Amino acid sequence: MVENRPWLTAFAHAMLIAGILVIAFPLYVTFVASTRTLDDILTVPMPLVPGDQLWENYKQVLTAGTTKGVTAPVGRMMFNSLVMALAIALGKIAISIIASFAIVFFRFPLRNFFFWMIFVTLMLPVEVRIIPTFKVVSDLGMINSYVGLTLPLIASATATFLFRQFFLTVPEELAEAARMDGAGPMRFFWDVVLPLSKTSIAALFVIQFIYGWNQYLWPLLITTDEAMYTSVIGIKRMISTGDALTEWNLVMATAMLALLPPALVVLLMQRWFVKGLVETEK
Amino acid sequence: MEKRVVFRSAWLPYALVAPQIAITIVFFFWPAVQAGWYSFQLQDAFGERTQFVGLANFAALLTDENYLYSFKVTALFSALVAGAGLGISLLLATMANRVIRGALAYRTLLIWPYAVASAVAGVLWLFLFAPSIGIITFALRSLGIQWDWVLQGDQALLLVVIAATWKQISYNFLFFLAGLQSIPKSLIEAAAIDGAGPMRRFWTIVFPLLSPTAFFLLVVNIVYAFFDTFGVIDATTQGGPAGATQILVYKVYYDGVKAADLGGSSAQSVILMVIVIALTVVQFRYVERRVQY
Secondary structure, three states, X not given: OOOOOHHHHHHHHHHHHHHHHHHHHHHHHHHXXXXXXXXXXXXXXXXXOOXXXXXXXXXXXXXXXXXXXXXXOHHHHHHHHHHHHHHHHHHHHHHHHXXXXXXXXXXXXXXXXXXXXXXXXXXXXXXXXXXXXHHHHHHOXXXXXXXHHHHHHOOXXXXXXXXXXXXXXXXXXXXXXXXXXXXXXXXXXHHHHHHHOHHHHHHHHHHHHHHHHOOOHHHHHHOOOHHHOOHHHHHHHHHOOOOOOOOHHHHHHHHHHHHHHHHHHHHHOHHHHHHHHHHHOO | OOOOOOEOOOOHHHHHHHHHHHHHHHHHHHHHHHHHHHOOEEEOOOOOOEEEOOOHHHHHHXXXXXHHHHHHHHHHHHHHHHHHHHHHHHHHHHHHHHOOOOHHHHHHHHHHHHHOOHHHHHHHHHHHOOOOOOHHHHHHHHOOOOOOOOOOHHHHHHHHHHHHHHXXXXXXXXXXXXXXXXXXXXXXXXXXXXXXXXXXXXXHHHHXXXXXXXXXXXXXXXXXXXXXXXXXXXXXXXXXXXXXXOOHHHHHHHHHHHOOOHHHHHHHHHHHHHHHXXXXXXXXXXXXXXXXX
């Protein structure tokens, strides 16, 4: 604090609290709606205190989805989201860490070419190559499968960069010592590089878990079978019937279920989250 | 920076890069090449016959009023999302940088929207703004404002801008806060001793020193608005009414998947790729400059 200006500090607190309330308002209304009956919600204006239908609504969506439209259980969709988030996060970390290990600790023909190949993928987000990518995946028979959901999203330029940057800071003496002691490259990888990379891996995991869980366009194209929907897709399919027919209480319960796991990951692993966010975007 | 101590092996490095490279080729390069190839072709409605038409798809796009309109919508949408997102989060970050008590609690309560999927963010705001049952719709109506985004294009755009900005504030906030915290306290103190008040200090010292962060965030926010807001749009307005919220990415999807116009959609993909490449180049050139700063 540079100087003591109590009114300014009070103003700062007031602004922050106002910001937090405005940002949390949609979440609060969603929660209220998820504890109410559909009739309560359809009364205008809907009540703004939680009701007593919490257990009924959540049990209904978790075990049986909505009563019309999407009838796949949301429990199953959350499992699909979890598989997708874990496979993408772990897959990205695994293939990126070995690729950058090779690029930093070896000299081999085409090394730079491979590096640039990975770099260029930054410029090809899935949104701009939707249809051809979908065709490739459908030709490979991967529609409605976990492999089709995750494999095309596993290549990652950002993760490769992050590990490369980190490996470049590993002291040369470590590699030299390992070599003099007769350790081969893979031994060096497992015993030295991997333990040193723990914090980077944790940070990357948080970011990529959220990325995987929240994927939208890709599962929208790849999943036609309700049993393969992720939770985010499930919500979207539930509201496609229109304003009056939508079972908002159940949609909102599903929305709470879909946003809770990634939100918990952010809040509980806040330190890694902030680190990962700042580092992957450099 | 290059390592001098390296390992030697004739096959191991290739085996290590192989998984990443294989996925990159199959799911990135091959589809991108195909998008390029399709963009020169015209397909009949059943996808049975194709005909090479050269640049006709591009020519058709550039004279298509809907496409040019989509460009305008995208420009307006990303300007609003980036402008509102940066403004609000800079304000909050400045405030958070000032308070000492409860700083961590404030940060925690401000960052969670990052974890919400864009489609879910869309649904949350859709519910608040629903024409018949939305609670904000009700509030607006009692203030005498007729709210119905299903019919009003500008209201639909406002809805998606709010949802998209809401989700992005936490990201900007964290970067601004980190930027603010890295500004040397001695500069602020010196200015205070010279008699500069908080507003003066903000505009003459803090803001200029923060401009690299702001510029970086501007590029990131534009990329976000261009591509990552697909979920917001699809879950709420689906490009409507009458194309008022149809951003470029949504049009690629709509023309390719819903309208099955492979050539036109691929040509749009190619144009989008050029835009992404330009934005990436800007971002990276800038990162180099930031290191010097």
